[in-house]
Amino acid sequence: MKHPSLEYLLVACVAAIVTYLLTPLARRVAIRWRAVAKPRNRDVHAVATPRMGGVALFGGFALALFVASRLPTLHESFQSGTVVMMWVVIAAAVICAVGVLDDRYELDSLTKLAGQVLATGLMVTLGGVQIAEVGVPWSDTTLVLGRDLGVPVTILFTVLTINALNFVDGLDGLAAGITAIAAGGFFVYSYHLGRAGFADIVSPATLLAAVLAGACLGFLPHNFFPARIFMGDSGSMVLGLLLSAASTTATTSTDPQVYRDGLSSLPIFLPELVLVAVLALPFIDLLLAVVRRVSRGRSPFAPDKRHLHHRLLEMGHTHRRAVLLMYFWSGLVAFGGVGVSISDSGWLVVSVLVVLAASAVLALAVPALRRRRIQRTRRRVARAMDAESARPGSVHAQGPR
Template sequence: MTHPSLEYVLVGCIGALVTFLLTPLARRAAIRWGAVALPRDRDVHAVATPRMGGVALFAGVALALFVAQRLPTLHGAFDKGPEMAWVVGAAAIICLIGILDDIFELDSLTKLAGQVLATGLMVTLGGVQLGSFYFPFGDSGTVVLGSDLAIPVTILLTVLTINAMNFIDGLDGLAAGVTAIAAGAFFVFSYHLTQQGYLDVAATPTLLAAVLAGACLGFLPHNFFPARIFMGDSGSMLVGLLLSAAATTATTSADPQSFKSAFGGLPLLLPLLIPVAVLALPFVDLLLAVFRRVGRGSSPFAPDKQHLHHRLLEIGHSHRRAVLLLYFWSALLAFAGVAVSFSTGPWVVVSMLIALVVVGLVVSLVPGLRSRLRKGRVVTAAEDDIRARNPASGRPPVQEHPVQPGSV
């Protein structure tokens, strides 16, 4: 007999190892097929970089799930709940659409149609549906959605998550790291519920989260700055789909009436809150971009170099430090809900989170303040030099003491 946690570690490591080993092959295939991202004005990378990293990610996820189905405990995740075969099939479809986009650069409507197709198969045939969710306000507590409403709502939320993860893929290693953080938060949440008896130890959201986190961690050594390969749309759309599947199944897997915590049933809102928290950065960046572009009279879809990661680079952060800062904020948002929900002393956790927010703000803004102070000193010195050379321009120049006769 093996402990379930060891089986989760095993499938996570398999996902990481397979992805790590197959990424160089995906890179060679991308170069051969012309799936290469050429530098553009709005891009951060300065050299042509292959895409199609999603091929290795999909292989790692698929093989890890194949092994999990044959393990003593985790095979139970395939016997009840969503049809895992349709989840993998939807992932394959959306990865294929991403490969075509990496090679031929499909138009947005074609990609959207492919996203709806893959998501629709996962939701209708795979059974990954947001059938109900806990709502802490009002008398009902649990809001039950009929199939007529659950299917379009789940498809909409999944498509939004897919495009949000696609949108955040702007710096080397950013999308893979944020996905690993989000999947890690889901895993901690789901596995804690299994230890408390609210979920079966072999649950779909726990398994998907472990496998996805492992695959992204295996991809990061090739994708972190300086990246040798990008995950491309084949990867960003894939991780968005799987992340949404884990969130949806986690939302509907526990009984809200039997769950007790320091905040009552708040942990049951976590699967809905974590995607919002983790994807807050790309969503906020998207809204700011739309307002910014419309405000200056251009199209909301017109590209520019004023996204959050561009701003971090402009104020003085290096590429690596900008990515690490975005990791920090994503982890803080993702794991804050986990810590507060399961803590017996929630206000202590809240105080620690506030302290971390303050530290994060200081670390994020100090380079910009330092740069402004440095520029201010340079400008002041230049103005003093101009006034010294041209007294009529303003403040009189500094006068030297005249030498008195006979003082030498």
């Protein structure tokens, strides 16, 4: 069988184009329906901006899957996983509907959580999208979770992923870009496994990742700073659910003990920890937010202005630079983890990652270094002026005539 790389590229382009074309329509509907995000104290945007971009994202995703089901090779993904694909789409539609209601009426946290659990439960219990086994690092042991444990674990992981994407959606283009990077990482990982013969190259995981990345890229031109539309909860929750579906099916499509030589003894070589590497940034932000709020006696869902992207702005980075830095860190962790796991030269990849990480830290510190340089210059100028004024015979020392 030929490698269907061109078909994956085609469906990704379909998802991008359809999402791009549907987004202005979603914007007009959001304005007419008054689903608009008005500026609040914790928000970064200064003008009212329509939400409901998730409707366009879902439309592009669904239509791209329909096109894939008609292609010569990718239709095999539906033959091997028809039930999986059907319930993933249904679950995405349910959670998108909940998100649309929240974009318009701002639902309370418990109602949104109930909608997340409902949609995830449909996908996991009826669609069979669940974590079935987990490999133990540095051993040949594989823990089989079984349905009784696999179902709640997968639901919990999916709900965490949904809220991680929701929490990180605080700057224009941030959530869509990070999701595109994460989906791209999963696509590279699962496609490599297919070419190496460890998994089906037209598996649902690979197709979901390709379509998800395409939809996010089609939405970004409308959402990047300055954004003309926000994805809203209708978008962030859909992206979180689909990203979890792609990662879960990717990690269960192969034996987790595939890599066991050299650097492959590191935990990052295991599929479960590759997905943790891809989702590291949103999960770190989620964990810090929960700890910060609970320690202050507040609800974990209570919004604030102390997310990672907010802190980048406080450090002096512009809106665009803060988003690009978050993209860089996400790509570094995601593709770094995937690169180490599939590369024959693991130590070379690690060395490159260390250099890139050092460069990112330097870029992160640029505004602080610039402020310190300006402050030192001002202090030198002030001292020079003080010395000049204290000199006998100087104009400042003589005073006004």
